[in-house]
Every structure is written in C-alpha cells, then in structure tokens.
Amino acid sequence: MLNSNTAALCRIVHPEAQKALIDWFTLLSERNEREEGKRINGRAWRAELKRMEPPYGVMMCEGYDALRQALLKHMLLQPLGEMALALFVSVAVHIKSNKDKPSFAAQLGEKLNGSTSCVSGLRFERLLKASDPETFCQLLIQAVKIRGKDGVNILSLADSIFLWMEEWQRREQHEPEPRNPFERNRIRWANEYLSTSHK
Numbered sequence: 001m002l003n004s005n006t007a008a009l010c011r012i013v014h015p016e017a018q019k020a021l022i023d024w025f026t027l028l029s030e031r032n033e034r035e036e037g038k039r040i041n042g043r044a045w046r047a048e049l050k051r052m053e054p055p056y057g058v059m060m061c062e063g064y065d066a067l068r069q070a071l072l073k074h075m076l077l078q079p080l081g082e083m084a085l086a087l088f089v090s091v092a093v094h095i096k097s098n099k100d101k102p103s104f105a106a107q108l109g110e111k112l113n114g115s116t117s118c119v120s121g122l123r124f125e126r127l128l129k130a131s132d133p134e135t136f137c138q139l140l141i142q143a144v145k146i147r148g149k150d151g152v153n154i155l156s157l158a159d160s161i162f163l164w165m166e167e168w169q170r171r172e173q174h175e176p177e178p179r180n181p182f183e184r185n186r187i188r189w190a191n192e193y194l195s196t197s198h199k
Helices: 015-027 042-051 064-071 079-092 104-109 121-129 133-150 154-172 184-196
Strands: 031-036 039-040
Touching: 015 064, 015 154, 039 064, 042 064, 064 079, 079 154, 104 121, 104 133, 104 154, 104 184, 121 133, 121 184, 133 154, 154 184
Parallel strands: none
Antiparallel strands: 031 039
16 A cells, blocks of 8 residues: 655655754754763854755765764664765755744745735746756755745655755666655655645
8 A cells, every 4th residue: 555645755754854854953043052071063064064055065074974973873864865965954054944844845835914925936946847956956956945934844855855865866877766656766756745825
C-alpha cells in the first residue's frame, strides 16, 4: 500500500538527527553558547555562511561542519547527502525562525496577507522545475526570504532537499523515478502547496 502522507518526513527520520538540525538552527541566533566546553558564536557562523557562494561554498565553514558532525552521529551521509546538507545550510541561514507546522511546501501556499499565496503559483512552479542544485538553492533562498518573520518548517525543508538531491542524481544518471508517486518531491510539494493555497 502506498503512503500518501506527503507531509511526513521520509529522509531525516531519526529523532536525534531531527533534534540536531533544530538545535543547530537555534544556535545560529546565539552569540555566546557553550557546547562540549567550547564557546560558540552562532551569529558569526550565520554571517560567515551567508557570505559563502551557495550552495557548496558553505562546506568549508565551521558552522556547516558542526551540523555535519552532529548528524553523522545519527545518520549516514554519503557524498550526495553532504551536498544536500550544504544546500540546506545555504538556505537555512536566510530563515528567520522555525515554524514546525505545516510542511514547508504548504507554508509556501499559505495566504498570509489576504487572498494570495505567500509564494505565487508561477514562482512555485519555477521551484518545482529547477533542474540543477544551484538554481534550486537560489529559488529556495528567495522563497524563505518571502516567508520572512512567518518562519519555515526547518525539518520539512531539510527532508525535501535531501529527497530533491536524490531525484536530481537519478535524472543525471538517467535512472527511472520511484514507482511510488508520493516518493517524488514535486508531487509531494504540489500536493502540500495546493492544500493551503486553495483554501
């Protein structure tokens, strides 16, 4: 039987990995934090990460490595997963706050200022059609900036990026898509976006 719950996480499923992501994001807003006896300035991490060329420039930064090390304790990160993590970090540093409901794609369809969706249908369609990680990253940064103070579901965003990167690799290697349509990021996102944009 197919799992049609498109809002459910499907790649970052370990609770400790989810906690590590949220803790790391929270740390980006802190100036004087201590972790394992070491002083951390999360705001400096955020500033450094924002200056890097997205999406892969962040891989050379301490802030990226801290998240990578925290996730490695709870999930396997192959090279593609590290690329997905870099893409997530490049986008996450532009997010103002974590809002855990609804899913990221549903948040893009929410009507925050009256009758129009937060992200227009045309902009959302461009996001769905992004064909390379660099373009996808730039479009995601624009989308989270539009959300602004209303926040973004960090876990849903990260999970979707990991899934998108797997799909991108399959396309690059001319492999077939998953048989289950609900395992495809664009179908999951379209379903979630329409669930809020047509209310």
